[in-house]
Amino acid sequence: xxxxxxxxxxxxxxxxxxxxxxxxxxxxxxxxxxxxxxxxxxxxxxxxxxxxxxxxxxxxxxxxxxxxxxxxxxxxxxxxxxxxxxxxxxxxxxxxxxxxxxxxxxxxxxxxxxxxxxxxxxxxxxxxxxxxxxxxxxxxxxxxxxxxxxxxxxxxxxxxxxxxxxxxxxxxxxxxxxxxxxxxxxxxxxxxxxxxxxxxxxxxxxxxxxxxxxxxxxxxxxxxxxxxxxxxxxxxxxxxxxxxxxxxxxxxxxxxxxxxxxxxxxxxxxxxxxxxxxxxxxxxxxxxxxxxxxxxxxxxxxxxxxxxxxxxxxxxxxxxxxxxxxxxxx
Amino acid sequence: xxxxxxxxxxxxxxxxxxxxxxxxxxxxxxxxxxxxxxxxxxxxxxxxxxxxxxxxxxxxxxxxxxxxxxxxxxxxxxxxxxxxxxxxxxxxxxxxxxxxxxxxxxxxxxxxxxxxxxxxxxxxxxxxxxxxxxxxxxxxxxxxxxxxxxxxxxxxxxxxxxxxxxxxxxxxxxxxxxxxxxxxxxxxxxxxxxxxxxxxxxxxxxxxxxxxxxxxxxxxxxxxxxxxxxxxxxxxxxxxxxxxxxxxxxxxxxxxxxxxxxxxxxxxxx
Ligand SMILES: Cc1cc2nc3c(=O)[nH]c(=O)nc-3n(C[C@H](O)[C@H](O)[C@H](O)COP(=O)(O)OP(=O)(O)OC[C@H]3O[C@@H](n4cnc5c(N)ncnc54)[C@H](O)[C@@H]3O)c2cc1C
Ligand SMILES: Nc1ncnc2c1ncn2[C@@H]1O[C@H](COP(=O)(O)O)[C@@H](O)[C@H]1O
Numbered sequence: 001x002x003x004x005x006x007x008x009x010x011x012x013x014x015x016x017x018x019x020x021x022x023x024x025x026x027x028x029x030x031x032x033x034x035x036x037x038x039x040x041x042x043x044x045x046x047x048x049x050x051x052x053x054x055x056x057x058x059x060x061x062x063x064x065x066x067x068x069x070x071x072x073x074x075x076x077x078x079x080x081x082x083x084x085x086x087x088x089x090x091x092x093x094x095x096x097x098x099x100x101x102x103x104x105x106x107x108x109x110x111x112x113x114x115x116x117x118x119x120x121x122x123x124x125x126x127x128x129x130x131x132x133x134x135x136x137x138x139x140x141x142x143x144x145x146x147x148x149x150x151x152x153x154x155x156x157x158x159x160x161x162x163x164x165x166x167x168x169x170x171x172x173x174x175x176x177x178x179x180x181x182x183x184x185x186x187x188x189x190x191x192x193x194x195x196x197x198x199x200x201x202x203x204x205x206x207x208x209x210x211x212x213x214x215x216x217x218x219x220x221x222x223x224x225x226x227x228x229x230x231x232x233x234x235x236x237x238x239x240x241x242x243x244x245x246x247x248x249x250x251x252x253x254x255x256x257x258x259x260x261x262x263x264x265x266x267x268x269x270x271x272x273x274x275x276x277x278x279x280x281x282x283x284x285x286x287x288x289x290x291x292x293x294x295x296x297x298x299x300x301x302x303x304x305x306x307x308x309x310x311x312x313x314x315x316x317x318x319x320x321x322x323x324x325x326x327x328x329x330x
Numbered sequence: 331x332x333x334x335x336x337x338x339x340x341x342x343x344x345x346x347x348x349x350x351x352x353x354x355x356x357x358x359x360x361x362x363x364x365x366x367x368x369x370x371x372x373x374x375x376x377x378x379x380x381x382x383x384x385x386x387x388x389x390x391x392x393x394x395x396x397x398x399x400x401x402x403x404x405x406x407x408x409x410x411x412x413x414x415x416x417x418x419x420x421x422x423x424x425x426x427x428x429x430x431x432x433x434x435x436x437x438x439x440x441x442x443x444x445x446x447x448x449x450x451x452x453x454x455x456x457x458x459x460x461x462x463x464x465x466x467x468x469x470x471x472x473x474x475x476x477x478x479x480x481x482x483x484x485x486x487x488x489x490x491x492x493x494x495x496x497x498x499x500x501x502x503x504x505x506x507x508x509x510x511x512x513x514x515x516x517x518x519x520x521x522x523x524x525x526x527x528x529x530x531x532x533x534x535x536x537x538x539x540x541x542x543x544x545x546x547x548x549x550x551x552x553x554x555x556x557x558x559x560x561x562x563x564x565x566x567x568x569x570x571x572x573x574x575x576x577x578x579x580x581x582x583x584x585x586x587x588x589x590x591x592x593x594x595x596x597x598x599x600x
Contacts, residue, residue: 078481079478102500103482103498103499103500106465106481107469107481107482110433110465110466110468110469110470111469111472111473111479113434113466113470114434114437114469114470114473114474115473119432119433119434119560119561120433120466121561122458122463122464122465122466123463123464135564139463140461140462140463140464140566141343141350141352141359141461141462141463142343142344142460142463143463144347144350144568145350145352145566145567145568145569146565146566146567146568146569147357147563147565147566148563148564148565148566149561149562149563149564150561150562150564151560151561151562152560152561152562153560191477191478191508191509191512192478192479192480192506192507192508193506193507193508194504194505194506195494195505195506195507196504196505197499197502197503197504197505198502198503198504199499199501199502200501200502211599212594212599236594236599236600244518248518248521254498254519255500255501255502260463261457261458261517261518263500268597268599269594269597269599278344279347280343290597291573292590292593293575298577301346301347303575303577304571304573304575305571305573306573306575307573307575307576308575308576308577308578308590308593309575309576309577309578310577310578310586310590311577312583312586313583316583317583317586317587318587319583320583320584320586320587320588321587321590321591323584323587324584324587324588324590324591325591325594325600327591328591328595328600329600
């Protein structure tokens with residue numbers, strides 16, 4: 001660590017011109033870290049057509065925003081982001097770099113670490129500064145354990161799991177600096193070429209912001225089970241997710257997967273239906289406020305993380321629940 | 331064509347959580363006794379991806395699949411398993427100097443082993459090892475070797491020196507290509523892996539497994555294993571879960587569902 005290193009840099013993903021929730025959550029964490037570390041919070045946003053993003057990021061806690069607005073960055077492409085991002089990080093020289101533990105973030109962060117010749121802790125749930133050094137707590141062993149790691153080189157890169165940090169209330173009167181940076185990327189140097197991209201307009205974003213998420217697993221017995229879950233989700237303005245096992249069998253779209261290698265949700269209420277409660281699944285929903293589970297097996301692991309449990313057959317309970325909610329709403 | 335598949339050997343990641351133990355003092359996993367290590371699941375799928383490439387290549391293209399692993403001495407079962415699936419040979423970095431060193435050192439050591447193998451066209455790794463769940467080593471190898479890397483593959487095809495990968499996005503699929511040599515990390519969406527046939531299992535016993543020391547791959551003492559480590563594990567623990575589950579009682583599904591719906595309304599969720 002040189003004496004000049006200071007502060008925290010946050011790489012904020014942008015979707016439809018807006019910072020994603022995880023970006024705001026990381027700014028909240030960054031503010032907390034600088035209270036202890038000193039220095040400033042720098043937010044970096046890459047994308048195309050980033051109009052008001054600077055003001056928004058300042059309202060959420062950034063002191064300085066670096067905007068790389070370039071048609072080349074309209075879609076995420078890890079290799080294309082690397083030259084600019086490593087240059088910016090070298091110049092800003094932060095002590096900690098926060099990157100979302102999202103699909104783009106997990107593609108980007110390890111590359112960046114090796115390019116900067118520093119280390120990265122992926123899937124972090126918290127960071128604490130002890131004696132001036134960042135201590136990263138990350139999930140490991142499929143979510144069964146946590147490890148706390150420190151690095152001997154600066155900056156420490158960390159990817160942060162969604163819903164583990166609290167975003168600040170936005171303050172429009174906060175002041176900060178906004179700077180447009182120009183890209184050094186030579187597009188012809190790219191060695192990976194994106195040929196096509198097909199995205200399902202999934203309810204993914206909805207899953208992450210919904211107050212109620214209903215997760216279905218193998219205990220649903222088949223794809224029909226998801227129909228009932230979707231019906232209930234519609235009634236309560238919630239979203240539907242799934243275990244990997246259910247996704248692997250194509251009972252539901254791939255994008256439903258919750259867990260270690262899927263999405264992270266933390267709704268007010270997570271209803272786990274026919275899900276055994278493997279740590280890999282809980283890694284994506286364990287931070288929910290309340291978990292309610294429906295399972296035929298009273299000894300199912302999932303009940304150990306549940307506030308309420310129903311021992312019963314999902315094929316009977318779920319249609320009945322849809323009916324009861326309809327009655328209550330009538 | 332030469333394909334290297336990097337595989338890690340780990341404790342079965344799907345054991346019941348009640349069996350899972352760690353030593354907080356030493357900050358390491360306590361292996362479940364009597365349980366032999368397995369190929370990390372994504373790595374097993376990386377082997378499968380390599381075999382599918384060979385299957386598609388047909389008779390007149392020579393595809394050599396080499397398994398590379400860093401593992402403690404004496405651990406052989408998972409390599410044998412990979413060879414039984416159809417890989418041709420294996421490189422085992424099992425000197426104690428390679429031990430326990432984190433993503434940075436692991437990537438450096440694997441990259442040097444791959445350089446030593448020479449003329450490798452395609453490197454496959456898992457998206458992440460299912461013990462550390464890090465997802466760092468594959469991309470690290472590519473950066474060190476300065477070759478293109480494509481992550482989270484569900485399908486990998488090779489045509490005329492170009493690798494074409496379908497990668498899994500949060501909300502869909504992306505097709506990405508790169509000229510060889512390249513590195514691809516494999517995700518579970520690749521799908522089912524084949525079973526070892528009797529014939530391959532018998533042949534596997536005769537396939538070469540080369541054991542290399544750091545010296546063999548041009549590394550000196552300070553560059554392998556713990557000596558080169560740049561991270562410190564300050565703590566390892568199992569988080570406590572103090573939730574008490576209240577079981578909802580009722581005689582019929584309708585009764586159970588009604589009680590749950592009432593709870594939801596009381597919590598202002600309906
Ligand atoms: C490296 C790795 C990563 C992984 N990543 C993920 C991940 O991201 N997300 C994920 O979900 N999994 C993941 N997994 C898989 C995970 O370990 C489990 O295998 C998976 O979550 C199990 O899915 P399930 O609960 O639907 O199925 P099962 O474990 O088969 O459980 C089905 C449950 O349904 C109950 N049941 C059966 N019939 C009924 C009925 N009629 N009514 C009600 N209940 C019934 C059973 O009692 C059982 O508890 C991963 C695994 C590994 C090794
Ligand atoms: N000790 C090892 N030996 C061989 N390959 C490894 C080892 N550790 C990691 N890898 C490879 O790198 C991938 C990612 O590992 P990790 O970064 O540890 O999550 C794994 O899926 C393996 O393909």
